[in-house]
Each structure stands twice: as C-alpha cells, then as structure tokens.
Amino acid sequence: AVAPRRAGATATPRGAPSAMAAHVRWPTSGGSAGMLALVAAVLAQVARAEEEEQASPKDIAIAATLIGAVAFQMGLFHLTNHSDKDMRKYTYQVINQTVSIFCAVLMFSTFNDIVQEEFLDGTSPERKFLVNMAHMLVWFCALQVLLAWVCGVIGKEPESVEAVEANAKCFGTLLAHITGFASINAWGSLQQIDFFSSTPAHAFLIIPISFVGQFLLQRLTDTVRWKVAMADGELSEFEDKWDEETEEAENDIMGLTLSFNMIQAVRYANSNYLPDEEGQEPMAILSGHTPLEIHRLWALAVIFLIFLGIMNFAYPAEEEGHGHGGHGEGEHGHAEGQGGHASPGGHAEGHGHGGHGSPGGHSEGHSPAAKKSFIEELKERSWDVMMLALTMGFAWCCFYSGRMSLASIELFQDNMTLAMALTLCISLVSFGLIRVLDIIADLDSTGPRVDHTIFQIIRALGLLVGFSWEQTFDQAVESISSSVAWPHIAKFGLAAFCVVVIVPAWYKYILPMAVTECWEWGFLVHNLDDPLEQERWQRVAEHIEEKRRKNAQKKADEGGLQSCYVKLTGNEAGQIVELQNENLRLRGALEQALLVLKDREHVEFTRASNVQADIQQMDGMVRHVRTAEKVLHMP
Numbered sequence: 012a013v014a015p016r017r018a019g020a021t022a023t024p025r026g027a028p029s030a031m032a033a034h035v036r037w038p039t040s041g042g043s044a045g046m047l048a049l050v051a052a053v054l055a056q057v058a059r060a061e062e063e064e065q066a067s068p069k070d071i072a073i074a075a076t077l078i079g080a081v082a083f084q085m086g087l088f089h090l091t092n093h094s095d096k097d098m099r100k101y102t103y104q105v106i107n108q109t110v111s112i113f114c115a116v117l118m119f120s121t122f123n124d125i126v127q128e129e130f131l132d133g134t135s136p137e138r139k140f141l142v143n144m145a146h147m148l149v150w151f152c153a154l155q156v157l158l159a160w161v162c163g164v165i166g167k168e169p170e171s172v173e174a175v176e177a178n179a180k181c182f183g184t185l186l187a188h189i190t191g192f193a194s195i196n197a198w199g200s201l202q203q204i205d206f207f208s209s210t211p212a213h214a215f216l217i218i219p220i221s222f223v224g225q226f227l228l229q230r231l232t233d234t235v236r237w238k239v240a241m242a243d244g245e246l247s248e249f250e251d252k253w254d255e256e257t258e259e260a261e262n263d264i265m266g267l268t269l270s271f272n273m274i275q276a277v278r279y280a281n282s283n284y285l286p287d288e289e290g291q292e293p294m295a296i297l298s299g300h301t302p303l304e305i306h307r308l309w310a311l312a313v314i315f316l317i318f319l320g321i322m323n324f325a326y327p328a329e330e331e332g333h334g335h336g337g338h339g340e341g342e343h344g345h346a347e348g349q350g351g352h353a354s355p356g357g358h359a360e361g362h363g364h365g366g367h368g369s370p371g372g373h374s375e376g377h378s379p380a381a382k383k384s385f386i387e388e389l390k391e392r393s394w395d396v397m398m399l400a401l402t403m404g405f406a407w408c409c410f411y412s413g414r415m416s417l418a419s420i421e422l423f424q425d426n427m428t429l430a431m432a433l434t435l436c437i438s439l440v441s442f443g444l445i446r447v448l449d450i451i452a453d454l455d456s457t458g459p460r461v462d463h464t465i466f467q468i469i470r471a472l473g474l475l476v477g478f479s480w481e482q483t484f485d486q487a488v489e490s491i492s493s494s495v496a497w498p499h500i501a502k503f504g505l506a507a508f509c510v511v512v513i514v515p516a517w518y519k520y521i522l523p524m525a526v527t528e529c530w531e532w533g534f535l536v537h538n539l540d541d542p543l544e545q546e547r548w549q550r551v552a553e554h555i556e557e558k559r560r561k562n563a564q565k566k567a568d569e570g571g572l573q574s575c576y577v578k579l580t581g582n583e584a585g586q587i588v589e590l591q592n593e594n595l596r597l598r599g600a601l602e603q604a605l606l607v608l609k610d611r612e613h614v615e616f617t618r619a620s621n622v623q624a625d626i627q628q629m630d631g632m633v634r635h636v637r638t639a640e641k642v643l644h645m646p
Contacts, residue, residue: 107525112481115188121506147193154186162253187260191267199288211280266399274407312408406475430486437479441472
C-alpha cells in the first residue's frame with residue numbers, strides 16, 4: 012500500500028525515479044543490481060499512478076454506453092436469428108415496442124417543452140393541470156382523426172383491409188404512446204397539487220378520478236365513431252377497423268395512466284416521498300432508500316404478477332380473440348402479438364366480426380346495427396384496463412425497485428450511467444426469463460390455460476424492457492439538451508431526426524416483422540404483385556436452385572446418392588424423361604419376372620410335397636413287407 016501524497020508535494024517527473032528510490036541506499040554487490048533496477052522501476056510506476064486522475068463520470072457514462080450498446084446490438088442479432096421461432100417473435104415484438112416508445116418520447120418531450128415554455132412558466136399548479144389536460148386532449152383527438160383517415164373512413168377508401176393494416180398499426184402505436192405520456196403528464200400534474208400530494212391516501216384518489224375521466228372520454232369518442240360509421244346505415248369493414256384500432260389505443264392510454272399513477276402513490280406510501288409527475292427523484296433521495304423499501308416494491312411486483320397469472324388462468328382467451336397482444340392465431344392456439352396493443356385478456360374485439368370480449372374471454376357477437384350499453388362498455392373496458400394495469404404495474408414496480416437497488420451503489424450515482432446500467436440489466440434478465448418461460452410453454456404437459464398465462468407474463472416482461480428503454484431515452488434527451496445553449500431547439504432537432512430517420516426505418520423494417528408472420532422465417536415478404544418484388548424473389552429462387560444443383564453434383568461426384576434431384580433443361584431434360592420411361596419398363600419387366608418365379612416356386616414346392624408323400628407311402632409298404640417275411644419264416 013502506498014500512502015497518499017501530502018498537499019504541496021512536488022510531483023515526480025515522468026520517467027524519473029521516485030524520491031524513495033533516489034535517497035535510499037541500496038546494496039550493489041553480487042547479483043542485486045538487477046533487483047535494484049526492478050524495484051526502482053516499480054516505485055516509479057507507483058508514483059506515476061498517483062499522479063494520474065480517475066475518469067470523470069461523463070467518461071464512465073460514455074464508456075458504459077459504448078460497451079452496453081455494442082453488447083446489446085450483438086445480443087439482438089442472436090435473438091432475432093434464434094433457432095426457436097417463438098423467441099424470434101418475442102424479440103421483434105419487444106424491439107417494435109421499444110422503438111415506438113423511443114419515437115413517442117422524443118415527439119412528446121418536444122411538444123411538451125413548447126407548452127411548458129409558452130403557457131406554464133411561473134403558473135399555478137391548477138392552471139398547469141388544465142393546460143396539460145388540454146395538451147392531452149389535442150393528442151387524443153389527433154389519434155381519432157388520423158386513424159379515421161388511415162382506415163379510409165374519411166378521405167379515399169383503401170383497396171382492402173389488409174392494405175391499411177400496417178399504417179393503422181404504425182400510427183395507432185405511435186399516437187397511443189404519445190397520448191399515453193401526455194395523459195400521464197396531465198393526471199400526474201393533478202397528483203402534484205397540494206391536496207393530493209399531502210398524504211399517500213390522497214395521492215391514491217387520482218386512480219379512480221383518472222379512470223372515470225378517461226372512461227367518459229372513451230365513451231364520448233366511441234359514440235362519435237358510432238354515429239360517423241352508421242351515418243349511411245351500415246358498418247363497413249374499414250369503419251370496423253377504425254373502431255377496433257382506436258379502442259385498442261385508448262385501452263393502452265388508460266392502462267399507462269392508471270398504472271403509473273398507482274405506482275406513484277405506492278412509492279409515496281413506501282418512502283414518504285412523492286416523485287414528480289415524471290416519476291423522478293433527486294439522486295440524494297433515490298440513493299438513500301432503505302433495503303426494506305426496495306424489498307417492499309419488489310414484493311408488490313410479485314403480487315401484481317401473481318394476480319395477473321390468476322386472472323389469465325381463470326378466464327383464458329378464446330382462440331379467435333385478441334390474445335397475447337394482437338391479432339391472428341399464434342403458437343399453442345393463442346393469438347400473435349401486434350406491437351402490444353391487444354386486449355390483455357385476449358378477448359375478441361370486433362364489431363360485426365365476432366363481437367367484443369367479456370371478462371371471461373367469451374365472444375359476444377352483435378350485429379352492426381347493435382350498440383353496446385353503458386354497462387356493457389364499462390364491464391369490457393374495466394376488465395381490459397385492469398389486466399393492462401396489472402401488466403404495466405408489474406413493469407413499473409420492477410423498474411423502480413431495480414433503479415433504487417442500483418442507485419445505492421456509488422458507481423451508478425450518475426443519472427445517465429444509472430439509466431444505461433439499469434436498462435442493460437433489465438434487458439438481459441428479461442430475455443433470459445422469456446427464454447425459460449418459452450421452454451416451459453413448449454412442454455406437452457402444459458395446457459392452453461397455462462400457456463396463455465405464461466404468454467401474458469412474457470408480455471409483462473416485454474413491457475418492462477420497453478419502459479426501461481423509455482426512461483433511458485428520456486434521460487438521454489434531457490442530458491443532450493441540457494448541455495447546449497438552446498435546449499428546446501436541441502430537442503426539436505432530435506425529434507426531427509426521429510421523424511426523418513427512425514420512424515421510416517421502424518415502419519418499413521421492424522413493424523412488419525412484429526405484426527406479420529415474417530418473424531417465423533426471419534425476413535420480410537412484401538407485396539408479391541409488385542413486379543420488382545417478383546423479380547427479387549425470382550432471383551432468390553434461382554439462387555436456391557443453383558445451390559441445390561451444386562450440392563447434388565457434389566454428392567454425385569463423391570459417389571453419394573445417385574437419385575439427387577437436379578434442375579435440368581433442354582436435351583438433358585428429354586434424356587432424363589427417356590431414362591425414366593426405360594426405368595419404368597424395366598421395373599415392369601422385373602415385376603413380371605418375379606411373378607413367374609413365384610409361380611414356378613409354387614409348382615416346385617407342390618411337386619416336392621407330392622414326392623415326399625410318395626416316399627413316406629413306400630416306406631410304410633416296406634415295413635409291412637418285412638413284417639410279413641418275419642411271419643412266413645416262423646416255424
């Protein structure tokens with residue numbers, strides 16, 4: 012151990028021996044000269060190490076981000092090319108959800124900063140709530156109108172429902188997340204008012220208040236959609252698609268709002284400190300949470316997971332419902348994911364196409380002219396939102412308890428370093444658990460109910476990964492914008508970068524992999540009616556045939572099987588046909604010869620049997636003659 016250098020001491024120049032090495036008398040006789048040189052070099056290195064400064068928190072954060080990003084990128088390559096197609100499906104769904112959340116965070120942060128700067132600078136908490144609520148309503152109305160335009164309810168009618176599927180999922184997912192963050196911000200600002208922030212009990216009142224507010228808003232928009240759709244007296248498939256996609260987005264918005272406000276109140280009751288409307292705590296408080304507070308939050312996450320499993324096991328989804336996050340039939344008889352926007356209970360949701368799901372997952376089909384009552388709407392929405400709130404509540408509890416755990420370590424007491432380290436840990440653990448649960452679901456001993464429960468737990472883990480990256484993106488945007496002279500312009504530039512670069516790439520290459528079955532074979536298949544797409548796949552088919560031909564030729568050259576299928580054209584194909592005909596002729600002749608041989612064998616067998624019978628008869632006659640001779644020779 013080397014004692015620290017006293018203040019004011021002169022630093023040893025680089026490359027020079029230390030003062031200790033210079034002033035201590037060393038014996039020089041015998042073979043000790045080499046040892047003295049070695050000791051002097053070691054002491055010089057120790058002195059040099061004392062002078063070097065430790066890396067700054069910024070350097071550590073950049074290094075951790077670089078290493079973590081590369082490791083995570085390589086991990087995604089492994090997961091998207093996994094041998095198990097279920098793992099490929101889950102991976103693409105998580106990536107799709109994470110990228111959409113990232114884009115939504117950038118866009119919402121940009122517009123929210125403009126609102127804060129223009130309308131909320133130095134205003135009262137009550138006015139802040141009203142302005143944030145108006146901001147949320149703007150996004151809520153934009154969701155309705157934009158999905159109506161995408162689905163062809165207003166404007167030009169699309170050619171088919173399949174043609175609007177990708178666009179509806181893209182805008183529905185993106186606007187649902189933006190509106191969900193706006194709703195969290197609005198109701199969170201109400202929770203920060205003195206009355207609600209005075210005690211944890213008052214903070215919990217936001218949950219029923221926000222549920223009633225969001226439900227009434229959903230009921231209002233549902234009525235408007237119904238009147239617009241039934242203006243011509245019938246419900247078209249495009250109007251039905253509009254209503255379906257919008258309801259799924261609205262359920263996500265309410266689930267985000269209720270789960271976040273609930274966890275805010277829980278954290279307040281747990282540590283006697285209410286985080287801000289974004290869920291943030293000062294580092295001094297975040298790093299000072301006791302182990303008991305952290306363990307209680309972990310225990311609540313387990314409780315949420317248990318209730319989620321019990322409710323899914325008790326009320327499994329029907330095969331044709333929206334199970335496990337989306338449309339269509341999936342593995343083990345359940346539906347596949349659609350970017351995380353399906354009813355958590357796996358209920359059928361279609362006007363005139365199977366009806367709406369009841370809490371038990373049973374389809375209640377109704378004709379297009381029917382209109383659900385207030386009680387029916389309340390029951391269905393309450394069940395769906397309850398399932399979604401439990402799923403998201405589990406994710407929020409795991410995220411914040413993990414954040415508290417890492418913040419207690421001094422190395423991670425920097426906001427960006429903490430966010431990046433937590434996200435990588437959550438991603439690693441979550442994908443490991445997803446793999447274990449998928450293996451369990453693939454067992455023959457698990458029934459449909461158990462499988463469906465496992466799929467819902469997997470979906471909860473996927474949301475946990477998405478939420479962790481959402482917080483990291485938010486912190487990254489905040490860190491970048493705070494380091495420049497014009498933070499609002501910096502956020503606007505990041506949002507523009509997101510719209511120009513990230514959203515098109517997500518829409519073209521990631522979203523289709525999550526909402527279609529392309530994850531099963533690992534590449535996208537676009538419209539095959541397009542001549543360019545046809546030419547592309549024709550080249551792929553020719554390449555495959557060429558590889559097969561070369562492999563078959565290689566096997567033939569090595570003396571392998573001579574019956575390899577080789578693609579031939581022209582004269583070679585005619586020769587093969589002639590050889591095949593000759594083969595058939597020879598095979599027929601061989602079969603005929605076998606029949607003749609069988610008949611001859613039967614004749615020979617019969618002849619041999621007759622000869623054997625004659626021999627036995629002659630043997631009997633000989634015995635009788637010998638007996639008669641003995642009698643004649645008797646005296």
